[in-house]
Amino acid sequence: MSNFPIENKRKADHSINTVFTDRWSPRAFSNAAITEDELLTLLEAARWAPSAFNAQPWRFAYALRGDPLFQPLVDSMAPMNQLWAPKAAALVAIASFNFCTPPGATAPIPNGSHEFDTGAAWANIAMQATFSGWFVHALGGIDFEKASSAIHLPAEHQLHALIAIGKRGDPSVLPDALRERESPNPRKPIRELAVRGKFL
Template sequence: MNEIEQIALDKIANNDHELYALIKQRYSPRIFDQKPVTEDDMKKLFEAARWAASCYNWQPWRFIYAFKGNEGYDKIMNTLSDFNQEWAKNAPVLMLTAYKEKTPEGEENFHALHDLGLSMGNMTVQAQYMGIAIHHMAGVDWKKAQEVFDVPKGYHISTAVAIGYYGGELENLSDELQEQEQAERERKPQKSFAFENEWKEKD
């Protein structure tokens, strides 16, 4: 067993209750195998996103993606935070997520961001099924991304995503990032966010 395979095993969720295997196995790596992510792979991921639930079936999600070596990839890279740029260069595909802010009637779609999240949840599980890792990033200058890609008014860039097959070389990361890559996964206990009958969190 090589180092990357061991990391993958170590990242399997130490869940308190039984979980679907693909959810248990999912994690957000900062290294990726150099096996190409193909256009067909991306179409399968977008098909999963396409079939996500959304308010009134408005499907407000939008995506901009680019393969490494293309101009669009460099444009997305340049919108990322310095920290994310340090490792995201390992990803074969970079993507920006966005949502349409208004309903078909021109009113604010309060649920659009929620629906974008649902579509990305679908995509993430589909990717896991395919052996593809998806690393979601909040560290993106969305205003710069809107400008670079000439996103029209009424649409909002939300996050960036690094996409690639699990694998790669740990040595491609700095010592600090190697340590983070191998760190144990942690989650809050259910009682801290799931409340029966009444709201229980005080601050």
């Protein structure tokens, strides 16, 4: 259990497993380390995400804190993210392969759902992390060219985000602007997001 309790005021509109409302994205991490096996457990959850044609387009390049790749990934982040992400136990680059070979095809074709499917894999990581007592925070504020170079991203692949993984730490170490946001944020009511029938 965290030494820095946060009040979670999230309330689901319908009955769901609490892992969904317990999941949130802190920025204040402790110095706790993660083992490679613990990290691979999170990526194992991603491996079982659904995908079109079972193409499994998601790809991951990861670094534990202290690994040679860790600092280059930090260096690719926007300045505000560099204020907190270096304390993460691990960083993971999430990418996808842009092509697939459907059943019966003799050559790869463009995969129009590679981003959609990789999003499902990312969600599995986030949920497994919450279930396992870890926290994850996805970062889109990065220099994608710099990060892609750092991981030697192959051709015909697309980098989507970095994720920081760790245990929660002391929010007081964050800059004021970030500390004020260090709590589970709300969601729009389901009736604003889903309609029975046509949108308009």
